Amino acid sequence: GENVEQHPSTLSVQEGDSAVIKCTYSDSASNYFPWYKQELGKRPQLIIDIRSNVGEKKDQRIAVTLNKTAKHFSLHITETQPEDSAVYFCAASKGNQFYFGTGTSLTVIP
Amino acid sequence: DAGVIQSPRHEVTEMGQEVTLRCKPISGHNSLFWYRQTMMRGLELLIYFNNNVPIDDSGMPEDRFSAKMPNASFSTLKIQPSEPRDSAVYFCASSFGYSNQPQHFGDGTRLSIL
Numbered sequence A: 001g002e003n004v005e006q007h008p009s010t011l012s013v014q015e016g017d018s019a020v021i022k023c024t025y026s027d028s029a030s031n032y033f034p035w036y037k038q039e040l041g042k043r044p045q046l047i048i049d050i051r052s053n054v055g056e057k058k059d060q061r062i063a064v065t066l067n068k069t070a071k072h073f074s075l076h077i078t079e080t081q082p083e084d085s086a087v088y089f090c091a092a093s094k095g096n097q098f099y100f101g102t103g104t105s106l107t108v109i110p
Numbered sequence B: 001d002a003g004v005i006q007s008p009r010h011e012v013t014e015m016g017q018e019v020t021l022r023c024k025p026i027s028g029h030n031s032l033f034w035y036r037q038t039m040m041r042g043l044e045l046l047i048y049f050n051n052n053v054p055i056d057d058s059g060m061p062e063d064r065f066s067a068k069m070p071n072a073s074f075s076t077l078k079i080q081p082s083e084p085r086d087s088a089v090y091f092c093a094s095s096f097g098y099s100n101q102p103q104h105f106g107d108g109t110r111l112s113i114l
Helices: none
Strands: A006-007 A010-014 A019-025 A031-040 A044-050 A055-059 A062-065 A072-077 A086-093 A098-100 A104-109 B006-007 B010-013 B018-023 B031-038 B043-050 B051-055 B065-071 B074-079 B087-093 B109-113
Touching: A006 A086, A006 A098, A006 B109, A019 A055, A019 A086, A031 B043, A044 A062, A055 B031, A055 B074, A062 A098, A072 A086, A072 B043, A098 B043, A104 B065, B006 B087, B031 B074, B043 B065, B043 B074
Parallel strands: A010 A104, B010 B109
Antiparallel strands: A006 A019, A019 A072, A031 A044, A031 A086, A055 A062, A062 A072, A086 A098, A086 A104, B006 B018, B018 B074, B031 B043, B031 B087, B043 B051, B065 B074, B087 B109
């Protein structure tokens, strides 16, 4: 099966700085990579996704990059704000089933 | 759209009791997923359905857990008998299509077994 590793497990940044979260996957057949944000006590919410035919995707302050050869993908958040504080999960999928990373707890310090 | 609706939001019950969690997927979605989330194990997929048919239940911990989807708009996850180690947040998610589509999560059921 697929194995997704996510780093770091915790990340603290100053407000306005950038944050980068990295994930690796093991199954080269995986072709869909969503990212979810989960605030404390809330549900995971999709914030951005990328498919394997694309190398990069951007949505305002959030971007995701994918390196299929190296089997890794990353989430980039620029100009971080306190409301970006949450746990972020990456996932890899090659069908209906998502394989989630273990999460990164991001704290943005005002 | 109301999103994925789960009930109850919180459940506290004693060990040995039967627990039933409910989920209404987003209208038109044909795939439904049950997850369990704990600090120790993160997000675990328990079972998922396509067109009301269970496709993969390999994540169901043991025979005490069962899930049904009698129609396109309703699913249940049942634990009988419940044990303290079942305490977790249980999420239901739905998606449209059969592969590589975003899953939309409900608000979860926080289950505490005393």
